[in-house]
Amino acid sequence: GIQVEQSPPDLILQEGANSTLRCNFSDSVNNLQWFHQNPWGQLINLFYIPSGTKQNGRLSATTVATERYSLLYISSSQTTDSGVYFCAVERKSTGNQFYFGTGTSLTVIP
Amino acid sequence: EPEVTQTPSHQVTQMGQEVILRCVPISNHLYFYWYRQILGQKVEFLVSFYNNEISEKSEIFDDQFSVERPDGSNFTLKIRSTKLEDSAMYFCASSGLAGDFETQYFGPGTRLLVL
Secondary structure: OOOEEEEOOEEEEEOOOOEEEEEEEOOOOOEEEEEEEOOOOOEEEEEEOOOEEEEEOOEEEEEEHHHOEEEEEEOOOOHHHOEEEEEEEEOHHHOOOOEEOOOEEEEEEO | OOOOEEEOOEEEEOOOOOEEEEEEOOOOOOEEEEEEEOOOOOOEEEEEEEOOEEEEEOOOOOOOEEEEOOOOOOEEEEEOOOOHHHOEEEEEEEEOEOOEOOOOEEOOOEEEEEO
């Protein structure tokens, strides 16, 4: 399978601060998604981003496929951003399953 | 926006009992998946399903597990004889809508506790 590493594993931010979460993967991929797991355990789609840059409000993501990493940027963080952020990758040659990273646990304090 | 739904949201069962977890994927999606997440760990792939048959399965998906699409809308995961280590959050996902083929959409999960 594909190895997916995320950093940092834990992050504590003051409300209003910015942060960058990183996802490294061990092989070329066809699909990469970022998810936010909220305190109730639900996985919320943030971005489908196998390459390039996307923005959605205070969140943006960049994937550099040739260098096998993706970054998730959170600007002006809010307490509701707290939770665990996962990236997941898929490679067609190994089927259409997702390989998830171990996540970054974010806590935003007021 | 269409979404994947799962029932029940929580289930408690005794070891050795059979459980069936239910999912309604997004209408017109072609691929269906089950994943699980043991508390505090990462999400792990169990099985994918396409064209009414299993297309891939992981090592976790042994003979105790089965999946079925009994009608045009439901997708179920059955655990025949539950073990303590089956306690986890189980997520259903679907993908394959034209124009957004690759994105996997996840349901809210079923939290299974085996006692």
